[in-house]
Each structure stands twice: as structure tokens, then as C-alpha cells.
Amino acid sequence: MPSARIHDADLFYRDDGAGPETVLLLHGYLMTEAVWDRQAEALAAAGYRVVRPEWRGQGQSEVTAHGYDPWDLAADALALLDHLGIDRAHVVGHSMGGYAGYRMALRAPARIASFVALATTAEAEAPAALRQYGVLLWALRLVGYSAVLPRVMPILYGPDFLGDPARAADVETQRERIRSNPRTGVFRAGRGIFDRDDLSGQLQHLRVPTLVVTGEHDVPHPPAQGRRDAARIPGARFVEMPGVGHTPPAEAPDAVTDILLDWLHRDA
Numbered sequence: 001m002p003s004a005r006i007h008d009a010d011l012f013y014r015d016d017g018a019g020p021e022t023v024l025l026l027h028g029y030l031m032t033e034a035v036w037d038r039q040a041e042a043l044a045a046a047g048y049r050v051v052r053p054e055w056r057g058q059g060q061s062e063v064t065a066h067g068y069d070p071w072d073l074a075a076d077a078l079a080l081l082d083h084l085g086i087d088r089a090h091v092v093g094h095s096m097g098g099y100a101g102y103r104m105a106l107r108a109p110a111r112i113a114s115f116v117a118l119a120t121t122a123e124a125e126a127p128a129a130l131r132q133y134g135v136l137l138w139a140l141r142l143v144g145y146s147a148v149l150p151r152v153m154p155i156l157y158g159p160d161f162l163g164d165p166a167r168a169a170d171v172e173t174q175r176e177r178i179r180s181n182p183r184t185g186v187f188r189a190g191r192g193i194f195d196r197d198d199l200s201g202q203l204q205h206l207r208v209p210t211l212v213v214t215g216e217h218d219v220p221h222p223p224a225q226g227r228r229d230a231a232r233i234p235g236a237r238f239v240e241m242p243g244v245g246h247t248p249p250a251e252a253p254d255a256v257t258d259i260l261l262d263w264l265h266r267d268a
Contacts, residue, residue: 003060006079008067012060013053013080017044021113022089023264025052026077026097028119028247029193030156030178030186032059035094038253039260046261051089053080055096057185068192070096074103078111090264092116094249095220096193105208106199114209116263118256119246121221122229124198129220133194141187145179152178158217158245174250203232210236211263215244215251 003012014033023043025036033052040050054061055073067076077100081089090113093101098120105115125133139147153162157174161167210233214226223240230238239259241248248256 004080004083006076006083009056009064010062011053011056011076011080013051014040015084016040016050017048019047019049022049022051022086024077024081024089024091025050026091026093026100027054028095028097029189030181032177032180034177035247035249039249039257042257043260051084053077055189057189058181063182063185068189070099070103070193070196073100074107077104078108081111087111088113090114092118092260093120094118095120095246099193099196102199105206106202109208112208116260117210117212117229119215119218119221119248121225122199122203123225124196125194130194133190137187137190140183144183149175149178155219156246158215158243158251160243161245161251170250200232203229204234206233211239212236213239213241213248213259215241215246215248217243217245220246
């Protein structure tokens with residue numbers, strides 16, 4: 001997987017497929033670019049260039065001392081597009097990737113062909129969730145993944161996915177991908193994103209075609225929150241995915257692929 005020196009970090013990324021349009025896939029917190037494997041394969045086969053970076057501090061990207069809030073991540077993503085010679089891209093942001101995606105769309109709308117906000121929000125973190133996540137972050141830093149995974153898995157994934165015996169191997173794959181992330185980088189990234197600013201009052205000014213997608217069982221960002229975001233954005237569409245939790249690309253990969261292709265082909 002290639003890397004690029006972006007600002008003060010070595011960022012790893014995948015660059016697959018070829019075509020006149022690019023789709024930038026931005027992964028969520030505790031994830032890596034591999035969460036998009038199924039979607040990237042289908043999008044590349046459909047004639048899109050597909051770029052999927054790993055955020056600083058996660059996956060194989062560098063753990064840096066600073067620069068983890070969503071505005072920093074948005075700047076990193078835009079700089080990566082510059083590095084790759086891409087003027088404009090469709091942006092799909094999952095959770096943490098969506099926090100950055102909203103900021104990209106507000107900061108550089110001319111660079112964003114469209115935006116899919118997947119299991120994410122423009123709102124700030126609720127105080128109760130902020131306290132809970134703060135405890136989990138310190139447990140992770142001081143003890144390790146064994147201390148937090150039993151609490152984190154039901155937050156990140158829906159009950160249908162976790163409780164299906166036929167998906168046990170998929171669940172274990174997700175656990176291993178979470179464990180593969182460096183603890184220090186995950187801690188710093190969590191501090192940066194959980195303290196993020198509230199953009200909800202700015203969404204009325206967003207002029208990028210936007211699709212908001214939320215899982216029925218999403219704990220961090222439930223459907224009501226997604227509907228609020230969509231209602232604030234001129235012309236935005238909203239989709240609720242039945243039986244899905246906070247990580248649709250892993251829980252319902254084919255359904256996410258269909259949603260993305262339908263969205264990208266909406267004017268065809």
C-alpha cells in the first residue's frame with residue numbers, strides 16, 4: 001500500500017480502479033481502510049477510481065503528536081487529493097470519516113462532487129456519550145484492548161451482526177482489525193474527534209449534493225440524529241438501513257454498495 005507525506009504525517013492509502021470520477025472512502029474510528037474492501041471492489045468494477053486513506057494514528061499511518069481533530073483530518077484528505085492530482089471527488093465518510101467529510105464539504109465545496117454521510121453526524125458529541133467515551137479511552141490507553149472491546153463491540157456493531165452465528169468469522173475479523181490499530185494513535189484520535197465542534201448551525205449553507213445514511217440500530221448516531229442533519233441540508237436525502245448498527249460497510253456490505261451505486265448513478 002503506498003504512502004504520502006501529508007502535512008506532518010505519513011499516510012497510507014489504497015488507489016484502485018480508473019475512470020473519470022473518483023470516490024474517496026473515509027473510514028471510521030477504530031477502523032482501517034479494509035472496512036471498505038467490498039465497496040471499493042464494486043466501485044472500481046463500475047468504472048470509478050477509488051481512493052481510501054488510513055487516518056493518522058490508525059492502520060499503517062503514522063502516529064503523530066498533534067493533528068487529530070476533524071478539521072485536521074479534512075485538511076489531510078484534501079491534501080491527499082492534491083497529492084494524487086485529483087481536483088474533485090465523491091466523498092463517502094463513515095463515522096469519523098464523516099466528521100471530516102462534513103468539514104471538507106463546508107471548507108472546499110468545489111472539490112466535493114457529492115457527499116455520503118454514513119453513520120455519522122454534523123452535531124457535537126452529547127455530554128453523556130463524551131463522558132463514557134472518555135472512560136473507555138483511558139482504559140484503552142492504560143490497560144489495552146482487552147479492557148474495552150466487550151464494551152466497544154456493541155457500540156460499533158448492531159445486534160443482528162453480533163448475534164448471527166453465521167457471521168462469527170466476520171465479527172472476529174472486525175475485532176482483529178480494531179486490535180491492529182496502535183493504542184497511542186487511537187487515544188489521540190479519540191481525544192480529537194470526541195471533542196469536535198458542532199456544525200449543525202452551518203448545514204443550511206452546505207451546497208454539496210448530500211445523502212445521509214443511518215443504521216436502524218446505530219448507537220452513537222441513531223436515525224433521529226441523521227434525519228436532523230438531513231433536514232438542515234438543502235436538498236439532502238435520507239436513508240435508514242434496517243437491522244444495521246454503526247458500521248454498515250462491514251455489517252451490510254452489499255446493501256451499502258447498492259446505496260452508493262444508486263447514489264452515484266442518480267442522474268444517469
